[in-house]
Amino acid sequence: MPLMTTDDLKDFLGREFPQVKNDFVIEEVRDMGIRVRLKVEDRHLRPGGTVSGPTMFSLADVTVYLAILAMIGPKALAVTTNCSIDFMRKPASGTDLVADCTLLKLGKVLAVGDVLLHSEGVAAPVAHATLTYSIPPGQ
Template identity: 70%
Template sequence: MTMAMDEAALTAFLRDQFPQVADDFAIERTDGEALVVRLAVSDKHLRPGGTVSGPTMFALADVAIYLAILARIGPVALAVTTNCSIDFMRKPRNGADLRATARLLKLGRVLAVGDVLLHSDGLADPVARASLTYSIPADRPAVR
């Protein structure tokens, strides 16, 4: 499978286009089969009770699929989420980083569909599963 962007290129893209959140995420692996990204959990990601918030887990799943798409098609900043369904299956470990494994199920000209499993460090079973659909702009404008 041809890869348009590797971990270094994806990290640089994230820092350039999304500097407000880039430091939260670290791409661990992308190989055409899956992309793995880690969220360094901090106090800003926690809800009352000390567990990672649902919106934070959504953000991790969304970023993971977005990066998996870009790894295959290149730097298309205007690809956007059109649908997301997330199942929260168990509480993440307090203070533990989260890891998302994203797999693309379909990558078409204008739509991409993928699944993401979220794991909490120290737990064997996933804490959440998300299914996302992305719209890819037909003209794929260049990133500035």
């Protein structure tokens, strides 16, 4: 069962990462999973008007990070050690991106999360990412 609620995670994000706290909306926390929305703005777009790859990576990364924290508590020093991301199709213009994460492994020192990114209201994913996190000893 999660140790942190959506409100707990929102407070944590605001306290530890105030520079991005308004970019992400935590929509759902569940056992070994989470759903997070990126409020897409002009600054997230690349030439051609589509959401940039680095922006999609950021959403995937934040989503796995928050999924892990939801399960282990507010441990700010968990860090990404690996990421694989496949960009599958152009995101729909003018819509937010929604990331749905399932933690595949949550060990004492490593966690692995699987993330699908969708344009809001579109069933086909725009990207798929798998991320590995290192959880510091004693965390």
